[in-house]
Amino acid sequence: MSTQYSAKVLDHVHNPRNVGSIEDANVVVQAGDPSCGDALVFFIKIENEIIHDIKFLIKGCGAAIATSSIATELVMGKTLDEVLTLNDQRIATALDGLPEEKMHCSNMAASALHAAVQQYRATVAGDVQPVGM
Ligand code: FES
Secondary structure, three states, X not given: OOOOOOHHHHHHHHOOOOEOOXXXXXXXXXXXXXXXXXXXXXXXXXXXXEEEEEEEEEEOOHHHHHHHHHXXXXXXXXXXXXXXXXXXXXXHHHOOOOOXXXXXXXXXXXXXXXXHHHXXXXXXXXXXXXXXX
């Protein structure tokens, strides 16, 4: 795999999609990568098992920004079951690849989205309160 960023990665680094927060999000999840200290928060509006809106805030490297940005595009309007099929490899593929040493960066978005699904389902089932509410 190339050590260069693809044009698509660079586009998402310089023009990230869906940056910000959602005031009435019903799921807020955070993820961090202890190896580099980067951190990510997703604000998500889910209704009837569908992602209606998603935004993110991040402190991270370019690959973390690009993978979070494209992850919001990949899950917007999708069912939670579809979100659970998203993994680091699919995120990297959607960006036309990532340098091998940057593959761990896409883990952050994928694991945060999986946690969001679990949090939403647990909240709907009445098991836990949403984070940040
Ligand atoms: Fe930390 Fe990319 S180096 S997420």
